[in-house]
Amino acid sequence: MRTLCSSTLIGEFFVIGFAALVAMKDPGLSAATVWLVSGVAMALCVALCGVITRPGGVALGWALQLALIASGVFVPTMYFLGAVFAGLWWASVHYGRKIDEAKARFAAQAAAGTGAPSAPDAA
Secondary structure, eight states, X not given: OHHHHHHHHHHHHHHHHHHHHHHTTOTTSOHHHHHHHHHHHHHHHHHHHHXXXXXXXXXXXXXXXXXXXXXXXXXXXXXXXHHHHHXXXXXXXXXXXXXXXXXXXXXXXXXXXXXXXXXXXXO
């Protein structure tokens, strides 16, 4: 799960940075505010990569997805991109957990010696 979720978060890191560049064109927003909010969101993306498997990590990721969608108020394209990344986040969590379960099952089988039969010796 960690790899899939981290990949999604790093993708979001770049999208947030590009969205900040677009938001700077809005005359109602100061550059300092745009970069403060975007910088915090980008830092959160990177920090979440390290804590995604800990309790609350996935919930924080969902909060980030909601914030990304809500940023569409300032950059309308972010409604769409936020929804896309929310879908990617769901897939990363869902399929990442399935992969982790399969890895654990295969490791348990290997430890118990009930793994796949080995090839016969060619003697």
